[in-house]
Amino acid sequence: MTSKNVVVSDAKSSLAIGVHASNSSIFTASAQKPPAVPGGYLSISKAKVLKNLEINGNARINAWVDSMKASSPTHIKSTPSLADEQNSWMLGLPSALDMFEHIIEASRGKQIVMFMDYDGTLSPIVDDPDRAFMSKKMRATVRKLAKCFPTAIVSGRCLDKVYNFVRLAELYYAGSHGMDIKGPEKGSKNNKSTEAVVFQPASEFLPMIDEVYRELVEKIKSTPGAKVENNKFCVSVHFRCVEEKKWSELAHVVKSVLKEYPKLRLSQGRKVLEIRPTIKWDKGKALEFLLESLGFANCTDVFPVYIGDDRTDEDAFKVLRERGQGFGILVSKTPKDTSAFYSLQEPTEVMGFLQRLVESFYMANQECKKVLL
Numbered sequence: 001m002t003s004k005n006v007v008v009s010d011a012k013s014s015l016a017i018g019v020h021a022s023n024s025s026i027f028t029a030s031a032q033k034p035p036a037v038p039g040g041y042l043s044i045s046k047a048k049v050l051k052n053l054e055i056n057g058n059a060r061i062n063a064w065v066d067s068m069k070a071s072s073p074t075h076i077k078s079t080p081s082l083a084d085e086q087n088s089w090m091l092g093l094p095s096a097l098d099m100f101e102h103i104i105e106a107s108r109g110k111q112i113v114m115f116m117d118y119d120g121t122l123s124p125i126v127d128d129p130d131r132a133f134m135s136k137k138m139r140a141t142v143r144k145l146a147k148c149f150p151t152a153i154v155s156g157r158c159l160d161k162v163y164n165f166v167r168l169a170e171l172y173y174a175g176s177h178g179m180d181i182k183g184p185e186k187g188s189k190n191n192k193s194t195e196a197v198v199f200q201p202a203s204e205f206l207p208m209i210d211e212v213y214r215e216l217v218e219k220i221k222s223t224p225g226a227k228v229e230n231n232k233f234c235v236s237v238h239f240r241c242v243e244e245k246k247w248s249e250l251a252h253v254v255k256s257v258l259k260e261y262p263k264l265r266l267s268q269g270r271k272v273l274e275i276r277p278t279i280k281w282d283k284g285k286a287l288e289f290l291l292e293s294l295g296f297a298n299c300t301d302v303f304p305v306y307i308g309d310d311r312t313d314e315d316a317f318k319v320l321r322e323r324g325q326g327f328g329i330l331v332s333k334t335p336k337d338t339s340a341f342y343s344l345q346e347p348t349e350v351m352g353f354l355q356r357l358v359e360s361f362y363m364a365n366q367e368c369k370k371v372l373l
């Protein structure tokens with residue numbers, strides 16, 4: 001396996017990462033230049049385009065809307081049948097807090113690496129996506145966590161936005177679903193390198209994404225409450241403040257704009273439709289890239305933990321299952337199909353879990369010191 005350093009300076013940003021990438025299946029692009037087909041890109045046949053765009057008609061739109069409604073907290077009802085469903089789901093996906101000792105036991109002797117989504121994981125889902133702030137207590141907890149373990153935030157938001165919410169320079173960040181990766185400030189504890197690096201596998205799509213964003217801003221004006229967010233490598237159409245009876249109509253508007261862009265695809269999240277480049281890159285690929293960057297590509301003694309609440313986080317959960325290393329934790333109050341191993345109900349439980357991880361790290365270190373003395 002050949003390896004190469006990927007180095008791109010970013011004068012605008014105070015962030016930097018020392019990235020060491022190799023020619024593996026997960027990394028086929030240089031930082032400056034996306035790979036030519038067949039590198040990291042899908043070859044686009046007509047049938048595949050339709051499949052990737054997921055715009056095969058009203059059935060698909062109805063499925064999106066139904067799925068968004070199902071994941072909306074306002075639709076949780078405390079009926080006996082739902083309670084039964086919840087109980088059986090929890091048996092299959094136990095609480096990471098209840099299983100904490102078991103988790104620590106499984107990670108013993110291995111390097112824990114933490115990956116966390118932002119919205120709905122570290123911060124609550126709020127109506128205005130620009131006000132999805134994390135609490136001071138959560139920030140302090142994540143800061144302590146990063147002192148114990150390499151820690152990365154993996155978000156659908158653009159990198160600058162998620163960094164402005166979190167504001168911790170010592171972390172790794174993967175914005176736009178991992179399509180925009182940067183690491184700790186150079187010279188910091190987590191990056192002794194003097195190199196400033198950005199990894200952007202979809203940079204050639206930037207003008208197209210910008211064009212779609214501007215078009216959508218115009219088109220959604222007729223839908224009260226609809227909001228379009230430019231996340232640099234993806235565009236998010238937020239349904240959070242749109243009346244539910246208007247959701248289908250809004251989804252049709254988004255679909256009609258996307259018809260003209262076969263190189264972009266649409267996916268659905270919690271009260272959001274997201275438009276992304278049709279490349280083989282997702283949060284799971286970002287997780288693998290970061291593990292490789294940290295030097296854990298072929299290690300058997302690494303224990304990655306990924307915490308997330310959305311469908312896009314499933315790609316990372318699947319990667320961990322396939323690697324047979326670490327595990328995913330789904331943040332959800334309601335039953336969902338998932339590849340995660342454990343669950344936490346909401347960001348406050350995530351904070352409790354992170355705090356216990358920090359405590360156990362220091363307790364284990366004290367025990368080590370006693371043994372050495």
Ligand SMILES: [Mg+2]
Pocket residue numbers: 117118119120121308309310
């Ligand atoms: Mg999320």
